[in-house]
Amino acid sequence: MTSSTTTAVVAHAADDLRVERIAVRSPEPGEAVVAVAYGGICGSDLHYWQHGAVGESILRAPMILGHEVAGTVVRAAADGTGPSAGTPVTVHPATREHTDVRFPENSPNLSPGVRYLGSAARFPHTEGAFASEVVLPATMLRELPAGLDLRVAALIEPASVAWHAVSKAGDLSGKRVLVIGSGPIGALVVAVAKRAGAAEIVAVDLHDKPLEIATALGATRTLKATDAEAIAAVDADVVFESSGNHRGLASAIAGATRGAMVVMVGLLPTGDQPVPVSLAITRELRLVGSLRFNDEIDEVIAAIADGSLAIDPIITHTFPVDEALEAFGVAADASVSGKVLLAF
Template sequence: MTTRICRLHGQNDLRVETEETAAPGPGEALVAIGAGGICGSDLHYFQDGGFGPIRVREPIILGHEAAGTVLAVGPGVEGLEPGAHVAINPSRPCGTCSYCREGLTTHCLNMRFNGSAMRVPHEQGLFRDRIVVQAAQCVSVGDDVTLTEAACAEPLSVCLHARSMAGDVAGKRVLVSGAGPIGALCTAVAAEAGAAEIVTTDLQDIPLDVAKQMGATRTINVAHDAEALEAYAADKGYFDIVFECSAAAPAIRAAIAAIRPQGRMVQVGVAGDVPVPLNAIVGKEITLQGTQRFLGEDFEKAVALISSRRIDVRPIVTATFPLSEAQRAFETAGDRRVAVKVQLSFEAG
């Protein structure tokens, strides 16, 4: 069958094309995509041709945040029926390398991740009307949630994994630096875990308005009121935990200044080489913790939290465009003055 796809041919060269989709084979499922979220990595591929050492070296179908409806399953598939609404886990660790055997599947030496240009040939993504995936990638969602919500499972998984890296969040004072989609969801997972106080910062008002809806007890626009954040640096700092989601050097410095001694900063945002004030990290005995992607159990938990609406992801989706307007969708997603999470809508949406 003929399927529309969203393929990037190079920097700022995004095209809606068609290709044929086969029937599902053994252990596979054919899914009609209903909604797909544009991630920061998708934007980097579109705007810059890649990020860091990862470059788009051949045409790639973008997208790794998606949900849809199962159309058919191949031989040997059990527990997944046509008509089921599913979130698609884009992560496919090999299960056999040394890290997978240790349970560190985010560090799989042979990782395959939908919509990633890390490998050559590139791993093709989920932005298409129909796709055949491994049935194990499909996690059923609740009947009462929309595919728009279900497509937020992947970024929520990232934030749940970051939360696990932070240790016990209950009763803690939390700073979330950067209120893009990941920052908004880090705010939500901190609230869901019972944080006593959550301060979320950004340079734009619209993301901060979303952060309030996701559970922030206070928001600070540091472009207009940097002094409000600086006040938290008094007496060696205030926050027990920081989720740093911007990867901007000034934000990192401000966050480290605001952490209390022996606090923990979980670095969620990614950039190239960034200067870090090591003297403050050493002097205050701060733990600097990196976090990457998510585990399979994080994805399943994300789907469960969305399905129950214990975490309501609807506020982060600020715009939706049909696949035919993919170019405009990406341009909107790149303007943080007006957008948090932008999604593409497919025929099943």
């Protein structure tokens, strides 16, 4: 049973976030209707709320936010593709359109033709999935194993971002890992690195709460971001920079051993960044970017289902959708929250 209208979280402009009733459009033959149970508030959602933009992706019209969601199919795609009605699902929020720009065929995440749910990178914007009912391409839906908690399933998208980043570093067995920035993505990197066999995982952040969460997810030691000397002494084999700040990248370079790899997960602001590149050169560091993910989402689902990837501790708050503005405020305060969920 589907509705003609739904409750959605819509960003209209900077500092203008509204919970409102909107129409549910009719699905195309290859689209399904999903009743969203939970949605995780991402850093990009916070930027659209606070600044009306994420980097160069600027709001030019009201847009439904959200791309970290889980729920249940209430109307299957009419063409018979995708999960049937009643199936619990999570969502891979990317679709790809044709482009003449070159990119590696085995890395569709690098295609400039990618559209992502809840993104203002193009106009018209790509609407997100923070709504009680949402119409989505059946190809986006991933069936969940029986018994997998839909609250945890809302974390599968950011966990896939972390999984993709960790895969960039190769075999972590027995290695010393440094994670700069222990917000939701950094904490999930800790969890995935633990599963990958890292012998030591040092988590860094400005606040105590993220470090508590990182410890619960597998960090063997924590450091404050202000302790530059201690960070430089880590001498890590692999560093994951997930703060999205040039000071964090400088710390990542300083904390890396000679010949180490630095995986840059956090998205730094557009433009030049003041970082000690000379140190990266003289240590022969490998600086590698990591953007979103591809099919790793299927591996993440399997790992959560078999218990080898435990990510529950990252969830610190759950708010009903009617209290979305309060939820966004809590999510923006890293000193008190990890992952904040909206319940639809």
